Amino acid sequence: MIESRILLVDDEEDVRHSSAQALELAGFRVETFAAAEHVLEFISFSFAGVVISDIRMPGMDGMTLLQRIREIDAEVPVILVTGHGDVQLAVRAMREGAYDFVEKPFAAQMLAGTIRRALDWRTLVLENRRLKAVAGKRDDIEQRLPGRSQVMVDLRYRIRAIGAADADTLIIGDTGVGKEVLARTLHDLSARANNPFIAINCAALPENLIESELFGHEPGAFPGAIRPRYGKFEHGRGGTILLDEIGSMPFDLQAKFLRVLQERVITRLGSNEVVPLDVRFIATSKVDLEREVAAGRFRADLLYRLNVATLRVPSLAQRRADIPLLFLQLIRESAARYGRDEVEVSQAMLAEMAERDWPGNVRELRNAAERLVLGLDAAPHDAAKEESGRLADKVAAYEKSLIASAIAAHGGALKPVYESLGISRKTLYEKMQKFGLDKKLVAADFSLDSES
Numbered sequence: 124m125i126e127s128r129i130l131l132v133d134d135e136e137d138v139r140h141s142s143a144q145a146l147e148l149a150g151f152r153v154e155t156f157a158a159a160e161h162v163l164e165f166i167s168f169s170f171a172g173v174v175i176s177d178i179r180m181p182g183m184d185g186m187t188l189l190q191r192i193r194e195i196d197a198e199v200p201v202i203l204v205t206g207h208g209d210v211q212l213a214v215r216a217m218r219e220g221a222y223d224f225v226e227k228p229f230a231a232q233m234l235a236g237t238i239r240r241a242l243d244w245r246t247l248v249l250e251n252r253r254l255k256a257v258a259g260k261r262d263d264i265e266q267r268l269p270g271r272s273q274v275m276v277d278l279r280y281r282i283r284a285i286g287a288a289d290a291d292t293l294i295i296g297d298t299g300v301g302k303e304v305l306a307r308t309l310h311d312l313s314a315r316a317n318n319p320f321i322a323i324n325c326a327a328l329p330e331n332l333i334e335s336e337l338f339g340h341e342p343g344a345f346p347g348a349i350r351p352r353y354g355k356f357e358h359g360r361g362g363t364i365l366l367d368e369i370g371s372m373p374f375d376l377q378a379k380f381l382r383v384l385q386e387r388v389i390t391r392l393g394s395n396e397v398v399p400l401d402v403r404f405i406a407t408s409k410v411d412l413e414r415e416v417a418a419g420r421f422r423a424d425l426l427y428r429l430n431v432a433t434l435r436v437p438s439l440a441q442r443r444a445d446i447p448l449l450f451l452q453l454i455r456e457s458a459a460r461y462g463r464d465e466v467e468v469s470q471a472m473l474a475e476m477a478e479r480d481w482p483g484n485v486r487e488l489r490n491a492a493e494r495l496v497l498g499l500d501a502a503p504h505d506a507a508k509e510e511s512g513r514l515a516d517k518v519a520a521y522e523k524s525l526i527a528s529a530i531a532a533h534g535g536a537l538k539p540v541y542e543s544l545g546i547s548r549k550t551l552y553e554k555m556q557k558f559g560l561d562k563k564l565v566a567a568d569f570s571l572d573s574e575s
Contacts, residue, residue, distance in 0.1 A: 127242050128172030130165060132156045132188065133204070134180040138227075142175075145231035151238065159183040166195045171249060173222075173241045175234075178205045178212060186216060193220050198248045200241035204229070217427045224427075233385075240431070243288040251284055267308050268301065269452055270445035274437045285432045286312025291384065293369075293429050294407045296436030299486035302407040303365065305436060310363040315403060318362030321355050326371035333376060335392055344393025356389050359402050369406035369429070370415050377422045384428045404429065439481040439488065447473035449485065453492035463496050463559070498559055499527050523558040526551070530560065 129151045133139040136157070143153045156162050160183050162174060174192060178185035185203045192199050203216045206227035213224040222241050225234055264279050285292060286309050294302045303322065310320045328336055335344070339354030356364060366372070372380065383389055384404065388397045406429055415421035439446055451468065458465045481487050526544070533539045541551040554560075 299484035341393035
């Protein structure tokens, strides 16, 4: 039996009694209250449990109780119940910190599942408070998401707290900040780590096949459907499904996806059979989904079912102090990937990198590190050295850049390179060896750079 405490508040005696009985049968230890005021006596910074409260009650209502609990400890999970179908009130509750909300009448099994996720969350919160990080020790999360700015320290703390909680999560951030890296980190921290991680780009799915891609189909479901096919949701069973750029999902499909979120079942096209779906959903968005809701392009109920937990990934402009550290790490990773020696970077260059605008964020910074490692950008050096540099060094750097550009322009084909430069094939090979130029890497790098 689960020993964590469930505090249930409802002013209607029949509802309070039946709900408590159902939760006790599910294995929970439940304490009931007719008035919200008495619940506050049991809330503390070390409270190990979940609060479930009706929203509309005489005296202190559920919203006020939520606010009072958050004043004591903002990380106590509070699940609010409404029997009035008041979506706006539920939306407000989620904004003000409610863990989740349920509508009356609710299935006891659904509420039990929400409570278990909330208990997992609270257990991790308390565990993290008890543990002290070893000073100076970098764990795997810090390796994936480096940075010493407070915003990154806070982000890693939240990732550790919710990673194993199995809660559906919404990740918000600009293009290139590393939203998928964060999603994979959450997956790897969870009990689902050894199961599939399925990434779905909602913006790239063909509109005429999107339902078949996600839900699968049976033979004859539509012209050309000759044999049965699992959809991406079924392929992810037991694991994590990443919905990249969820805001691009067609509006009419959002209602069907909402049912998947609520009931954790799917139905293949052309079938009436319901298929259970055990997955964790993580969604990303580069746009403010609340604005999309206001504009009528995104469903409010989907948004507030999806973001049980929300993580906001800062742009590089919001953490400029981290840019030098991040750039040096990206250089080490690029050198290891391409089998090159690490490049020495001067303090002057690191300072310049920190001041520069990076609209493409980490993705753009990674491209810059790779170009430097591959020798496609001049090696960093101090301004004083640049002024006193020998003519031979400057000529060599220009020659290397010219050859690399020609290789990239011809997609790695060498014959047109040495012909256009007016040198022999042997001379080109000798210079490529001298400058450490690999035709495949040069062509690939320029191709990636032009795409970004």
